[in-house]
Amino acid sequence: MPKGVLVIAETRDGELRSVTAEAISAGRWLADGKGEECSVLLAGSGIADHAGGLGVYGADTVYLADHEALGVYSGELWLEAAAEAIAAADPSIILIAATSTGKDLAPRIAARLGAGYAASCTGLSLEEGTVEATRPVYAGKIVEKVRLSTAVGVISMRPKSFEVDDSRSTSPAIEQIDTAWATDAKGVSAGPVEAAEGARVDLTEADRIVSGGRGMGGPENWGLLEEIAGLLGAELGASRAAVDAGWRPHSEQVGQTGKVVTPGLYVACGISGAMQHLAGMGRSKVIVAINKDSDAPIFQVADYGVIGNVMEVLPALAEELRKLEA
Ligand SMILES: Cc1cc2nc3c(=O)[nH]c(=O)nc-3n(C[C@H](O)[C@H](O)[C@H](O)COP(=O)(O)OP(=O)(O)OC[C@H]3O[C@@H](n4cnc5c(N)ncnc54)[C@H](O)[C@@H]3O)c2cc1C
CATH class of the missing domain: 3.40.50.1220 (TPP-binding domain)
Known part of the structure; x- marks a missing residue:
């Protein structure tokens, strides 16, 4: 029976993106409400040093997929990393930031699992143990509340929709994901991400x-x-x-x-x-x-x-x- 929350962390060039702190904080909050565990998939290249630090947001377990081929986001390879973490954690909720990466990865995960998907949500609540997500639709004219009826649900959260809570002090268990498949992945490569000229942050x-x-x-x-x-x-x-x-x-x-x-x-x-x-x-x-x-x-x-x-x-x-x- 799937249980717990798995957050997909976002990294770029070996660094955590700020949306990751928001997503883990949201995941921790949900997990606390359900009395369950919050785990995190940390995928990327040269990111292992960040794993322990995710305890400040309350991560119980960090699944670490550290491989050169994961350094730049590629839907195919990150989906494989996510599948490995999902197989290990068996979560009922998978949470990801609705960035350009998350908007690409979340539906891939949902399709792979046959899971319900609530996209670009701005709020979360727990109604009798069931997660209810709030999402604006029709260009923001209507705000709908969505409940996922599948055993596993995927939720993407808009950046800055959830307050960061870095007051936790868990010591997350760190589980290495075998990334041999990333070395063998032929024909899949992602080029470098170019920052828009003049922009300091996204x-x-x-x-x-x-x-x-x-x-x-x-x-x-x-x-x-x-x-x-x-x-x-x-x-x-x-x-x-x-x-x-x-x-x-x-x-x-x-x-x-x-x-x-x-x-x-x-x-x-x-x-x-x-x-x-x-x-x-x-x-x-x-x-x-x-x-x-x-x-x-x-x-x-x-x-x-x-x-x-x-x-x-x-x-x-x-x-x-x-x-x-x-
Ligand atoms: C499917 C679809 C998707 C769209 N997506 C987007 C989108 O993502 N983003 C978006 O922005 N639009 C989008 N639009 C376009 C949108 O409908 C508007 O046309 C657009 O936002 C207008 O841009 P604007 O306000 O700069 O220009 P205008 O509507 O022309 O407004 C200019 C404003 O500037 C004021 N003004 C003029 N001169 C001065 C001055 N000297 N000092 C002070 N004020 C002055 C005017 O009073 C006016 O209010 C979309 C449209 C469609 C149909």
Whole structure:
């Protein structure tokens, strides 16, 4: 009988990604609620040193799949690593972050196991021992609650949906996964991951984002946003209109067909707030909107709004922020 929670950790270039801490914290919380164990699959290359440290998030067992071929995510190879960990842990819930890696791997695992799959969830609860996941659908217009009726369920969680709890102090048992199959895997190789130019952290993990839309007038005005982003320690985002116009790369697009972000602070500059944009940033904790049209829909979701021309408001904002820095 499957039992317990298995979290699939995310690594890149030998480092843990921050979503891993969130996913294990969520897994620990669920496991505690069910009175069961929380185990973690730690796959990658040169990642063994991180295994013991996962005890701060409450991992009971870490299944370690350390192999050069797992250093860059490949669906085929990571699926094999996951299958090995699942065979060993026999979990009833498999939890993974809904990053680009997780969105690729989670359905592969679900298909392999014939398991139910709740994708891109933003909340978890336990109802009489049964896991209930919350997930926004129809571009965030509706929030549905999903219960998985299969013996094993796969759940992917949107980044920044679950608070990190690093107050635990378990000493996880470390189980090595035999990765001989990774050496033999012919015809499967994944190239290096190239970071988007100028980006410091992945937008989905950013705590502050300054975004521009068509109202910025053109790419030549992005220096204003870069200055604010620099002063706030924020990443740059964009609306689809700005991306489609060729002003910004698609990696910066926020929204239904771009990235779904949940920063602590989202500053929308010259962005109307179309439904498809809100689908990507509507769950930001604090939203600041700068728009010259007081009827722009972005003001309906904004915590703070400035009705004005970005060409005047942004330099004034930069000046005030510089004063705070001095
Ligand atoms: C299937 C589908 C998927 C989509 N996916 C996405 C997505 O992922 N992300 C996304 O963003 N959009 C998406 N869209 C497009 C979306 O519907 C909007 O067209 C887009 O978000 C508009 O971008 P915008 O707000 O920058 O431009 P506009 O709607 O043109 O708004 C510009 C805003 O700037 C203001 N403005 C103009 N000049 C100034 C100034 N000088 N100072 C201050 N304010 C000014 C205007 O008042 C206006 O509110 C999608 C659409 C479809 C159909």
